[in-house]
Structure formats: C-alpha cells, structure tokens
Amino acid sequence: MSEINSIEEARVKIDSIDAELLRLLNDRMEVVKSIGDLKRNSNGAIYRPDREQAIIQRLSELTTGRLNKKAIEAIFLEIFAVSRNIELSEKVAYLGPEGSFTHQAAESRFGAISEYIPLKTIKSVFEAVDTKRVRFGVIPVENNQEGIVNDTIKLLNSLDINIVAELPMPIHFTFGSINDDLKAITKIYSKDIAFQQCSKFIEEYFNHDVELIPVDSTSKAAQLASEKSGTAAICSPIAAKLYKLPVLFDNIEDSADNFTRFLIISDDFKNNKSGNDKTSILVKLSSEPGSLVNFLQKFYDANINLNKIESYPAKKGKGFSYQFLLEFDGHFDDASVSQLLADNDSIKWLGSYPKLC
Numbered sequence: 001m002s003e004i005n006s007i008e009e010a011r012v013k014i015d016s017i018d019a020e021l022l023r024l025l026n027d028r029m030e031v032v033k034s035i036g037d038l039k040r041n042s043n044g045a046i047y048r049p050d051r052e053q054a055i056i057q058r059l060s061e062l063t064t065g066r067l068n069k070k071a072i073e074a075i076f077l078e079i080f081a082v083s084r085n086i087e088l089s090e091k092v093a094y095l096g097p098e099g100s101f102t103h104q105a106a107e108s109r110f111g112a113i114s115e116y117i118p119l120k121t122i123k124s125v126f127e128a129v130d131t132k133r134v135r136f137g138v139i140p141v142e143n144n145q146e147g148i149v150n151d152t153i154k155l156l157n158s159l160d161i162n163i164v165a166e167l168p169m170p171i172h173f174t175f176g177s178i179n180d181d182l183k184a185i186t187k188i189y190s191k192d193i194a195f196q197q198c199s200k201f202i203e204e205y206f207n208h209d210v211e212l213i214p215v216d217s218t219s220k221a222a223q224l225a226s227e228k229s230g231t232a233a234i235c236s237p238i239a240a241k242l243y244k245l246p247v248l249f250d251n252i253e254d255s256a257d258n259f260t261r262f263l264i265i266s267d268d269f270k271n272n273k274s275g276n277d278k279t280s281i282l283v284k285l286s287s288e289p290g291s292l293v294n295f296l297q298k299f300y301d302a303n304i305n306l307n308k309i310e311s312y313p314a315k316k317g318k319g320f321s322y323q324f325l326l327e328f329d330g331h332f333d334d335a336s337v338s339q340l341l342a343d344n345d346s347i348k349w350l351g352s353y354p355k356l357c
C-alpha cells in the first residue's frame with residue numbers, strides 16, 4: 001500500500017474502499033437471495049452453522065493481512081446474520097426478559113436485525129420451537145460456576161428437539177447509573193446472584209452505605225436505574241444499551257472466568273459435517289454393576305474423545321435407572337459415531353454441531 005501523509009488523504013482512501021466493500025456485499029446478498037429461493041423450494045433450513053463455521057475456517061487460513069480469526073469471525077457473523085434475514089427472516093425465541101444474557105447470546109449469533117421473542121421460561125422457549133411458532137430457540141445449558149441447567153436437559157429429553165449450535169459466552173457485568181458521582185448512589189438494583197458475583201467491586205467502590213435491592217432480572221434493574229437518580233444497576237451490557245443507561249464500569253465481576261454455554265435449538269434439524277464437530281446424546285443405563293463401564297468402553301474402542309459426562313437419576317417404573325448426558329468429538333455422519341449410536345433404544349441423539357468449546 002502506498003504511503004499516506006495526511007488523515008484527509010487516508011479518509012479519501014477509506015471512502016473508496018468502503019464503496020467497493022458495499023458493492024461486493026450487495027453482490028454477495030444477490031447470491032444469498034438465490035440460495036434462499038432454492039432452500040424455500042426444497043424446504044431447507046436457512047441457518048447452517050456448519051457452513052458458516054467452514055467459511056470462517058477457510059478465511060482464517062486465507063488471511064494474510066491484519067485480520068486474525070477472531071476479527072474475521074466478528075465481521076462475518078454480522079454478515080451471515082444479515083444474509084439470513086435476506087434469505088428469509090426466521091423468528092428466534094430466547095429465555096427473556098429483553099436484555100438478559102440469553103438475549104445477548106442470541107444477538108451475537110442472529111445479529112441485530114432478526115425478529116426476537118423473549119419468553120419467560122426455558123419450557124416456553126422449547127414449546128415455541130416444538131409448535132413451530134419459531135424456527136430457533138436460545139437457552140442456557142450450563143454455567144461454569146453454577147453447573148448444568150436441569151430444565152434444558154429435561155426438555156431435550158422429553159421433546160423432539162435438536163441442538164443446532166453451541167454458544168459459549170463470557171458473562172460480564174456492567175455497572176450503570178445516570179449519576180456519574182458514585183457518592184450520590186444509595187441504591188443498587190440487580191439479581192441476587194449478580195450481587196454475589198460482583199461482591200468485591202461493591203466492597204471496593206462503595207465505602208458509604210448502599211442498599212442492595214434484588215429484583216427479578218438484571219434487565220429490570222437496568223430499567224429501574226435508568227428512571228431514578230441516586231440509583232444504579234448491575235446488569236448485562238445489552239440491558240444497559242436497551243434502557244440507555246450510561247455504563248460507568250465494565251467487567252465488574254469477581255472472577256474473570258465466569259462463562260455460560262448457551263444452545264441454539266430447533267426441531268428436525270441436522271447439520272452437515274463442519275470438520276470440527278461435537279455430538280450430544282442422552283443415554284439411559286440400567287442400575288447394575290458395569291453398565292456404565294461397558295458403555296464407555298465402546299467410546300474407547302472406537303477412539304472417540306469424550307468431552308462431558310453428567311448423570312441424572314431417571315424415574316422408571318418402580319426402580320431407578322440412570323440417565324447420562326454425554327458429549328464427544330465427532331459427527332453423527334462419522335462411521336464410528338453412527339455405528340456406536342445405531343440400534344440402541346436407550347440412546348437419544350440430541351445433535352451434532354460445530355465444536356466451539
């Protein structure tokens with residue numbers, strides 16, 4: 001690139017590059033529109049995380065300039081979200097309320113312009129997907145501090161719903177208030193759990209008395225704080241944005257490694273292989289010596305790497321049997337995986353999807 005001597009000169013260059021980018025993006029959207037028409041004729045799914053992951057992987061290997069994989073991902077996830085809306089706008093339900101961390105996770109994958117429906121419970125998200133009122137649902141499945149979300153597993157077990165993609169997301173809390181002088185703040189709204197997870201911040205920044213007021217959601221906290229002087233909220237960045245609450249501090253949580261794994265779910269959905277996939281299953285095993293060992297032996301024999309195993313007691317008739325959630329490397333279409341899952345009534349396949357954590 002030739003030498004640039006002034007900001008004005010640089011901006012002229014940027015304007016011309018942007019015009020070219022826009023022309024190329026519009027060309028891309030024409031092709032995307034044709035794909036949308038073809039999918040409509042064949043009733044194919046609009047969202048294909050396998051294909052999106054393969055594009056990001058390909059571009060990360062191709063890049064020679066300043067953009068690394070993370071930057072490419074940030075840019076292209078928005079392009080994909082806009083593309084999907086041009087193909088066909090698909091409704092997305094998530095565990096609300098608006099401004100929840102699940103909302104933030106949903107927006108990170110489906111972009112700013114999709115049609116979102118916040119629902120009150122994980123069960124209602126599953127039901128909205130099951131009755132085809134929405135094409136996709138977004139719900140939490142585990143948090144590294146709190147453990148697994150039992151409702152999600154229970155509903156994956158009882159309904160015919162598949163996992164389309166996983167979304168690991170670091171949980172960062174922000175501190176927002178319309179007062180920029182901390183001394184003027186006498187009340188802080190948030191959820192109990194957020195107070196616990198940000199206790200060091202509260203201790204260090206407030207040596208005067210503040211009242212910690214627990215409310216139902218961190219979005220509610222943001223709303224209340226946006227309406228009243230002398231108050232503040234500990235909430236998600238998206239909730240602060242939603243209620244136009246000025247953010248005074250970001251990342252105020254005690255532990256830097258608080259992360260939640262969300263799932264995108266749909267009914268009747270099967271990804272193609274992306275090259276780096278994970279499979280989730282539920283399996284019921286009888287309560288007798290060796291049943292788990294014998295089952296796990298099959299993974300060892302097939303050289304399949306296990307990522308997770310969680311157990312749940314499952315009521316069955318008079319006695320108890322055991323149910324396990326297993327996650328392992330590989331895709332349903334891999335011969336080793338399909339052989340392992342074949343002809344086994346006690347296994348419920350939940351989905352094979354690009355591995356992100």
Ligand SMILES: C=C(O[C@@H]1C=C(C(=O)O)C=C[C@H]1O)C(=O)O
Pocket residue numbers: 032035046047048049051052055079080081083084087
């Ligand atoms: C265009 C497609 O549909 C969606 C949009 C994609 C894109 O913008 O490249 C990729 C995968 C799908 O989620 C496709 O399936 O190729």
